[in-house]
Amino acid sequence: MPTKKERGKLRKASKKLAADNNGGVNVIELLAKVRKGDNKTTLAILAAKDSSVLFNKQSSALVSIALKFLRRCESDTFAEVMLDIGGGDLICPSIWLKILFRAIELEPREEYTNCRRQIVQSIGPLIRCMCNDTTRLFFKSNKHWRDTIRSFVGFIHNMIHILVNSDGSKGLDILEILLNYEGLLTTITQWSFWKEDHRPDISNELVDIEGNKEIPHWGRKATWKVITAACKLDAEDKRKRLDVIANMPILNKSYDSTCQVSFVIGLVRIMKTDRMVGDFTALRTLIKESTYVGKDLITELLDLGLNFTPNLDDAKHIASTFSALMLRGIGDNHIAFVIRGGMFEMCLAFIERFGDESCEKETQQLVFDFIDVALSDISKLAFHRKTWKAIEAKASTIEENLAAVEQKPDITNNAKCNELMDMIRCILNINGSYCCRCNKSLDRSDMKHCNGCNTMTYCSVTCQREDWFNGGHKLTCNKPYSCEIIGVFQGNVSETETGEVDTKELETNISMIQLKLFLDNADNILSQASVLAIPLSDCVVGFDLRQCPYAVVVMACTECCETSEMATAFDKRSRENITCLYLTGIWSVGESEGQSLGMQRFFPHEWLKKQRIDVRVLPKLITSLPRSRGVDN
Numbered sequence: 355m356p357t358k359k360e361r362g363k364l365r366k367a368s369k370k371l372a373a374d375n376n377g378g379v380n381v382i383e384l385l386a387k388v389r390k391g392d393n394k395t396t397l398a399i400l401a402a403k404d405s406s407v408l409f410n411k412q413s414s415a416l417v418s419i420a421l422k423f424l425r426r427c428e429s430d431t432f433a434e435v436m437l438d439i440g441g442g443d444l445i446c447p448s449i450w451l452k453i454l455f456r457a458i459e460l461e462p463r464e465e466y467t468n469c470r471r472q473i474v475q476s477i478g479p480l481i482r483c484m485c486n487d488t489t490r491l492f493f494k495s496n497k498h499w500r501d502t503i504r505s506f507v508g509f510i511h512n513m514i515h516i517l518v519n520s521d522g523s524k525g526l527d528i529l530e531i532l533l534n535y536e537g538l539l540t541t542i543t544q545w546s547f548w549k550e551d552h553r554p555d556i557s558n559e560l561v562d563i564e565g566n567k568e569i570p571h572w573g574r575k576a577t578w579k580v581i582t583a584a585c586k587l588d589a590e591d592k593r594k595r596l597d598v599i600a601n602m603p604i605l606n607k608s609y610d611s612t613c614q615v616s617f618v619i620g621l622v623r624i625m626k627t628d629r630m631v632g633d634f635t636a637l638r639t640l641i642k643e644s645t646y647v648g649k650d651l652i653t654e655l656l657d658l659g660l661n662f663t664p665n666l667d668d669a670k671h672i673a674s675t676f677s678a679l680m681l682r683g684i685g686d687n688h689i690a691f692v693i694r695g696g697m698f699e700m701c702l703a704f705i706e707r708f709g710d711e712s713c714e715k716e717t718q719q720l721v722f723d724f725i726d727v728a729l730s731d732i733s734k735l736a737f738h739r740k741t742w743k744a745i746e747a748k749a750s751t752i753e754e755n756l757a758a759v760e761q762k763p764d765i766t767n768n769a770k771c772n773e774l775m776d777m778i779r780c781i782l783n784i785n786g787s788y789c790c791r792c793n794k795s796l797d798r799s800d801m802k803h804c805n806g807c808n809t810m811t812y813c814s815v816t817c818q819r820e821d822w823f824n825g826g827h828k829l830t831c832n833k834p835y836s837c838e839i840i841g842v843f844q845g846n847v848s849e850t851e852t853g854e855v856d857t858k859e860l861e862t863n864i865s866m867i868q869l870k871l872f873l874d875n876a877d878n879i880l881s882q883a884s885v886l887a888i889p890l891s892d893c894v895v896g897f898d899l900r901q902c903p904y905a906v907v908v909m910a911c912t913e914c915c916e917t918s919e920m921a922t923a924f925d926k927r928s929r930e931n932i933t934c935l936y937l938t939g940i941w942s943v944g945e946s947e948g949q950s951l952g953m954q955r956f957f958p959h960e961w962l963k964k965q966r967i968d969v970r971v972l973p974k975l976i977t978s979l980p981r982s983r984g985v986d987n
């Protein structure tokens with residue numbers, strides 16, 4: 355890829371060669387001239403229109419000459435080499451690299467790969483010189499390094515491109531030989547960062563030959579090709595190669611030994627201002643196939659999504675990149691981090707910006723699907739410790755954002771947007787801290803726990819005592835589930851093995867929300883019960899919190915008692931109460947599906963009818979209930 359000035363020279367030289375050819379100059383003589391370092395002839399061969407014929411017939415000979423010269427690039431100066439061949443008048447050693455460049459371009463792609471193999475096997479010294487980007491010496495000269503680097507990057511980029519795109523495994527075999535040169539893969543990935551802000555030293559040096567723009571682009575393109583090729587390796591080698599790339603520091607250690615920024619992070623940062631075709635595909639592959647899943651990656655991706663997403667198409671790419679990350683099965687820790695980093699804000703921003711009717715439907719649907727999955731994933735973990743706290747911390751901000759989006763008729767008229775916003779509302783709604791007795795909203799600081807089980811939370815000693823004596827907690831505190839007491843038992847009623855997952859935190863978080871869910875759905879419960887036409891005390895209200903938005907189903911208790919023991923136990927229940935069953939998923943590493951936690955709770959059905967009273971009146975209502983005496987917990 356010669357510059358304009360060089361192209362001009364080449365054209366002139368090629369005309370000269372054509373003239374010479376007419377004059378009967380033969381191939382053997384031409385080769386002899388190249389071997390002697392004749393500048394005009396070498397230039398002419400590179401430029402001649404019919405040089406492909408020459409290369410086809412004599413490529414091996416030409417390549418051998420160039421390789422012989424280039425082998426000395428570490429040990430000798432250019433002048434010394436010229437002297438040895440009898441004083442050629444070549445101007446710059448980069449011309450030999452250009453011969454290699456032409457040879458790999460012109461070699462038929464499918465027939466054989468001899469020439470490419472020959473080159474790759476013999477360019478160790480060239481690679482060592484050109485990859486040393488701190489001393490920057492080629493034939494012991496900084497000037498020659500500078501004059502050659504652009505051709506070298508172009509050459510490597512082109513070589514990789516050709517090898518990856520060739521049919522069969524031969525090309526990939528040669529690519530492996532190439533990538534096995536120590537330091538080459540590192541350098542290829544680091545080329546992407548040869549820009550003013552990361553490598554001002556090199557960038558400034560290359561400004562006038564436009565190397566500061568092209569080299570980072572070619573480097574990135576070459577890296578994408580290496581990633582594509584890595585996907586054709588067997589599973590273990592693929593993972594290893596992609597791990598190396600993802601974790602590669604973006605700066606040469608000899609330039610900056612403290613650099614902690616990995617390639618995958620550096621890439622997302624570059625993508626904020628300078629996006630190239632293939633960036634997202636490569637990023638997704640790295641996220642899917644390498645073991646890299648840092649919090650810094652989540653932070654950068656959210657920033658990209660929130661602040662550098664100019665259009666719907668980019669939103670789609672961000673969405674699918676995030677999906678790749680979420681599919682890795684990130685747990686409570688990471689989901690909490692995703693929320694704190696701004697996932698809700700990003701989803702809402704996408705709804706607000708790309709939710710109206712004018713957007714292209716198919717792409718819009720993909721973005722919507724992602725938001726749906728992301729919110730469902732968050733909702734699955736909503737009762738887990740860190741996710742729970744993260745949602746709580748974000749709740750007021752998100753409510754404000756929601757209110758702002760609700761002002762836009764373009765968005766609220768779209769059914770799917772409303773559905774997604776309902777999901778967000780639902781997640782915010784099943785979060786927060788409440789007194790298990792009076793439903794008063796609690797700050798973590800003024801929350802009191804039952805001393806026995808640590809699961810029930812109260813606003814005051816009064817509520818704690820009320821729940822102990824009149825809410826039946828005395829009978830059930832710390833009691834493990836058994837089938838016989840199903841009708842009179844409150845707490846964890848899961849029969850599935852929960853394995854290593856500690857459900858204590860889940861139980862506390864779900865307990866806090868039970869009364870709120872019960873009262874929030876009073877109308878719904880009453881109307882479902884009236885359709886069933888049975889007394890409230892014979893109803894079981896099921897809250898399926900595994901769905902987002904959660905589902906509320908009222909059933910006859912006879913439907914829930916699978917055995918006669920359960921039916922007998924159920925008969926002993928208090929007729930003042932209605933039985934509520936709360937189902938939620940349990941997330942654990944590697945097993946995100948299948949496990950669930952069931953919690954049972956009773957509430958006086960009287961409370962349903964009184965829910966229109968401000969809930970702050972409830973404590974008074976409760977203290978007016980009859981109290982037992984003389985028992986304390």
Ligand SMILES: [Zn+2]
Pocket residue numbers: 789790791792793794812813814817973
């Ligand atoms: Zn209370």
Ligand SMILES: [Zn+2]
Pocket residue numbers: 804805806807808809810827831832
């Ligand atoms: Zn307790």
